[in-house]
Amino acid sequence: MTHTFGPAQARDFLQRYADKISAHAQELTDLDAAIGDADHGSNMQRGMQAVVAALPAEGNPSALLKSAAMALISKVGGASGPLYGTALLRAASSQTDKAEWTSEDLRAALEAAYAGLIERGKAQVGDKTMLDAWRPALDALQKGTPEAAATAARAGSDATKAMLAKKGRASYLGERSVGHLDPGSVSSALLFEALAEALA
Template sequence: MGCTAEGLATALRAAAGVVAEHRAELIELDRAIGDADHGENLHRGFTAILAALDAGTPATPGAVAKLAATTLISKVGGAAGPLYGTAFLRAATKIGDAGELDVPLLVEALKAALEGVQARGKAVEGDATMVDALLPAVAAAEAAADGGADPAAVLTAAADAADKGAESTVDLVARKGRASYLGERAVGHLDPGARSTALLLRAFAEAAR
């Protein structure tokens, strides 16, 4: 059984709740190594996604993902809007007109999201960015899918890997974004983008259950 448009809308609503809950945490993480706007920007973006969904849920999962993408790109400043917007847009393109998001398509959508983030942000593993959470998440999702997992289990595996990947940024010297200006002084700080990536994947996993 896969995820319908309504299911993806429910997952986005759950993600909006998690972003609201962790808004202050993300602001403080960004204050330490950035410009303290990550939590507020994401909160603004997902609040706008809620409003768009309240106006009517699109008919297909791909259309729901595209709605999220265009909303984030148009409403969110800083790096979060373009990066997350691109992630959702690439995922939407991969999903296409499918009426349901099954496991193979879910994994392909996650891979497309990662590719979009890397194309937009030019970050690789070890740069202390959201890629350090998203890359292992996609690998874990692929492994879970190969093992016959259902969508909820695939997303849970992704979320678990993203948590560990985000934690790994504490020990890294940032090579992208504002944190890169700090050099060695950025070591010891959790990357806010990696943290928000892990939070969103966890919200999606919980919603899928």
């Protein structure tokens, strides 16, 4: 993987993610209605609209991701705002002063984001959360391309259908959580798809 992630790619990534969230907002809300609060799609759509509206005209990738993180944390209720906001903030903080990120910088930033998700969400892989999309994506990115990471994220998300939820509101359902996709894993798969497209 020899992609550079500069301001143009960072901006494109955030815009593409906002567009994907808008396109899938109803699907995400429907998934959340089955095992959660029925607000993941609407929350994420509102948050990503705020992200795009708040993007500064200038700035390196770190500044753009930090702006996005702050918008998500301030605008999105529930768990998704703090989780995605923490992830983007950790990614931004890992590479603060670089005008462009190398492939290695981007991988390090995404690993920092993942560590932030674990710390904030207190979950682990297999708990039927967004981590089940993130970990396979990051593992694929270590060995391959952003496209491979997006494919792995989607497969990881699909695998949550058979899982028993151990974290979040879905965990209150016990066995009834089995048979439903985790909404956060689906929105995470969309994130890796947006990233792959921005880097293509």
